[in-house]
Amino acid sequence: MKTIIFPVLCLALTFFAGCGKSGAPSVKIGLNTELTGEMPAVGASSQNAAKLFVDQLNAAGGVKVADKTIPIDLIVGDNGAKADQAAAVAQRLITQDEVLAMIGPDASVCAIPAADIAEAARCAMISPWSTNPKTTLDPNSGKPKEYVFRACFIDTFQAGVLAKFVLNNLKAKTAAVLYDSSSEAPNGQATLFKETFEKNGGQIVGFETYTTGDKDFSAQLTKIKATNPDVIFLPAYYNDVPLIAQQARSLGITAQFVGSDAWSSPELIKLGGTAIEGSFFCNHYSTEIATPVAQKFMADYKAKYGQDPDDVAALTYDAFGLLVQAITDAGKLDRQAIRDALAKIPKYDGITGTMQFQPGSGDPIKSAVILQIKDGKFVWVANAQP
Amino acid sequence: MLDDVLYLAQQTINALQQGSIYALIALGYTMVYGVLTMINFAHGDLFMLGAFACMLLAGVLTPIMAGFPPVLIFIVILLLVMLIIGVLGASIERIAYRPLRAAPRVSAIITALGCGLLIESLTLVIFPYSKSMPLLFTNTTFELVKIANPQDPDNPLTLTLTALQIIIICVALALMIALDFLIRKTRYGMAMRAISFDARTVPLMGIPVDRVISMTFLIGAGLGGAAGMLYGLAYPVIAPSMGILVGWKAFIAAVVGGIGSIRGAVLGGFILGAVEVLAVVVFDSSYRDLISYSLLLVILIFKPYGLLGQAPNQKV
Numbered sequence: 001m002k003t004i005i006f007p008v009l010c011l012a013l014t015f016f017a018g019c020g021k022s023g024a025p026s027v028k029i030g031l032n033t034e035l036t037g038e039m040p041a042v043g044a045s046s047q048n049a050a051k052l053f054v055d056q057l058n059a060a061g062g063v064k065v066a067d068k069t070i071p072i073d074l075i076v077g078d079n080g081a082k083a084d085q086a087a088a089v090a091q092r093l094i095t096q097d098e099v100l101a102m103i104g105p106d107a108s109v110c111a112i113p114a115a116d117i118a119e120a121a122r123c124a125m126i127s128p129w130s131t132n133p134k135t136t137l138d139p140n141s142g143k144p145k146e147y148v149f150r151a152c153f154i155d156t157f158q159a160g161v162l163a164k165f166v167l168n169n170l171k172a173k174t175a176a177v178l179y180d181s182s183s184e185a186p187n188g189q190a191t192l193f194k195e196t197f198e199k200n201g202g203q204i205v206g207f208e209t210y211t212t213g214d215k216d217f218s219a220q221l222t223k224i225k226a227t228n229p230d231v232i233f234l235p236a237y238y239n240d241v242p243l244i245a246q247q248a249r250s251l252g253i254t255a256q257f258v259g260s261d262a263w264s265s266p267e268l269i270k271l272g273g274t275a276i277e278g279s280f281f282c283n284h285y286s287t288e289i290a291t292p293v294a295q296k297f298m299a300d301y302k303a304k305y306g307q308d309p310d311d312v313a314a315l316t317y318d319a320f321g322l323l324v325q326a327i328t329d330a331g332k333l334d335r336q337a338i339r340d341a342l343a344k345i346p347k348y349d350g351i352t353g354t355m356q357f358q359p360g361s362g363d364p365i366k367s368a369v370i371l372q373i374k375d376g377k378f379v380w381v382a383n384a385q386p
Numbered sequence: 387m388l389d390d391v392l393y394l395a396q397q398t399i400n401a402l403q404q405g406s407i408y409a410l411i412a413l414g415y416t417m418v419y420g421v422l423t424m425i426n427f428a429h430g431d432l433f434m435l436g437a438f439a440c441m442l443l444a445g446v447l448t449p450i451m452a453g454f455p456p457v458l459i460f461i462v463i464l465l466l467v468m469l470i471i472g473v474l475g476a477s478i479e480r481i482a483y484r485p486l487r488a489a490p491r492v493s494a495i496i497t498a499l500g501c502g503l504l505i506e507s508l509t510l511v512i513f514p515y516s517k518s519m520p521l522l523f524t525n526t527t528f529e530l531v532k533i534a535n536p537q538d539p540d541n542p543l544t545l546t547l548t549a550l551q552i553i554i555i556c557v558a559l560a561l562m563i564a565l566d567f568l569i570r571k572t573r574y575g576m577a578m579r580a581i582s583f584d585a586r587t588v589p590l591m592g593i594p595v596d597r598v599i600s601m602t603f604l605i606g607a608g609l610g611g612a613a614g615m616l617y618g619l620a621y622p623v624i625a626p627s628m629g630i631l632v633g634w635k636a637f638i639a640a641v642v643g644g645i646g647s648i649r650g651a652v653l654g655g656f657i658l659g660a661v662e663v664l665a666v667v668v669f670d671s672s673y674r675d676l677i678s679y680s681l682l683l684v685i686l687i688f689k690p691y692g693l694l695g696q697a698p699n700q701k702v
Binding site: 035036037038040041044181208209210211213214215216218219220222223225226228239242243246250251252267270271273 | 389393396397400401403404510514515516518525527529541544546548617620621622623625627628630631632662663666667670671672674675
């Protein structure tokens with residue numbers, strides 16, 4: 001009896017899995033994001049912003065395609081902040097769920113493998129938050145990928161902004177770097193920061209690494225302490241930064257901390273406390289210098305979720321904005337047409353500023369901001385233009 | 387010269403802190419292996435639960451015990467965490483491992499991995515975000531040495547030790563000494579050693595094997611829970627995934643020390659802590675894992691049963 005139950009159950013499951021595909025016409029859009037794993041706050045922000053966008057658009061009928069308005073069907077996949085799972089989710093969304101385009105993943109460690117899948121399947125993908133240059137580049141030829149776009153600036157630009165800020169505004173001469181060498185975005189940011197900082201006359205006195213999941217950084221920090229840097233650059237996600245900062249302070253390190261856009265999450269302040277007070281980091285937008293479009297988004301987001309949107313939320317909202325604009329421009333529900341329309345979008349006024357894709361590349365031209373953590377809040381300090 | 391001495395002293399303190407936590411967790415692996423010759427892969431997740439239990443208990447007990455000295459609150463929470471995690475560990479053995487005791491070892495190991503994943507996923511459902519561990523006492527930093535630096539007057543040479551580091555190292559050592567006493571001097575310890583020596587003959591002597599095994603899980607998991615609490619206090623951002631990496635490392639420590647040997651697990655834990663810090667001191671930190679694990683591999687090549695492990699008895 002047992003031998004029969006199992007195959008029958010399998011068959012039944014496959015049958016039910018096939019259901020639900022029919023129904024009213026809709027535009028299927030996939031969201032591939034980090035709901036579990038090392039950075040669940042990133043995935044939650046991304047999902048919140050996506051749902052907000054889709055609900056608002058569907059309340060008005062949906063996306064305009066030629067002479068019809070069609071509602072959006074959002075399909076969310078959790079990549080667990082892991083590279084292999086991100087690729088699997090991308091594959092599932094594109095081939096099994098047959099989405100028209102995919103938004104995400106957010107972290108570069110996930111976005112790079114997912115981008116390879118999207119490129120191979122000829123399906124447009126927009127990563128809201130992945131700043132690593134490799135996301136939009138073909139690994140073999142080094143040329144830009146055709147189907148992969150992003151809504152944020154890239155690390156080459158960010159590293160330059162930060163290096164110049166540290167040298168010119170903080171008047172620092174020496175810096176040390178501590179980063180996770182097994183995660184793509186921090187790895188790229190650390191190397192690019194080192195290059196630009198040294199090129200502009202600064203001196204890197206310590207360049208130390210750790211591995212994802214490490215909680216003890218005391219050996220590396222003791223090593224950094226011996227070199228007495230003016231500034232410690234920490235391109236790390238919101239989970240690691242508080243631990244590094246607390247351990248550094250209890251070892252008697254007084255250097256100023258500077259971080260990348262990976263810092264930007266309200267969770268950082270909850271977990272970091274006084275150890276991160278006064279630190280500076282580079283970000284995609286600031287709630288203080290918001291345009292009217294951004295203010296409306298912030299108000300809507302806060303009304304729905306009871307908290308201020310972080311940059312992942314804003315960038316996800318912008319990624320959806322870009323995609324919907326491209327679908328309307330294309331005038332038909334076709335992957336290739338949407339990709340072509342996306343590349344040609346003239347100038348898009350988003351929450352995080354105006355953006356336009358560089359010719360022949362999925363990287364937009366846009367500006368960055370420098371924020372400081374003051375009294376448990378992110379405070380705007382400076383703007384940086386490309 | 388002096389700055390080098392201070393630097394190495396600081397790194398030694400770092401190594402001791404890490405080593406004592408690895409050693410506490412490694413004890414749980416080695417005790418279970420001693421009595422059942424199986425690896426309890428759910429142990430890393432019990433360690434994680436220790437940190438979460440401490441966080442929840444601190445939330446409940448700190449207001450109730452507001453008038454008491456922080457040290458007392460710390461001890462009460464530590465004992466409760468050890469009890470809760472210990473009972474949980476023993477229940478896992480009763481529910482998941484005992485029915486499989488006659489089954490092949492592989493089945494038991496896979497069950498253990500499954501239990502670990504179950505605990506981790508359930509915790510993830512309840513706590514999707516990393517949590518901040520509350521401070522149970524003010525973590526004072528003591529400057530043991532402070533000398534003016536002749537080359538750089540703004541940056542004096544210091545050697546720091548935090549209250550937390552002292553507590554972690556002392557509590558870990560106290561627990562290890564208590565365990566060693568328990569194993570060597572008590573009737574229960576004798577029964578446990580007898581089971582690990584010959585599991586087939588022992589029941590014939592009237593020793594309640596099931597009860598001794600339950601007790602072993604209780605103590606092993608309790609120590610893991612204590613380690614989780616100390617770890618959570620030292621690195622106060624706790625997440626359901628925190629047990630994976632530390633659990634694996636402690637398992638390696640137990641193997642290097644000689645799995646099945648209590649003193650070996652302690653030795654292995656401290657060696658692993660020292661080797662990890664030493665690799666950063668001498669080489670580039672990017673090579674930390676490569677160098678430290680190569681070194682451990684070399685130890686195992688020369689001592690395949692670990693430093694204090696014994697080759698299994700060959701019965702003819």
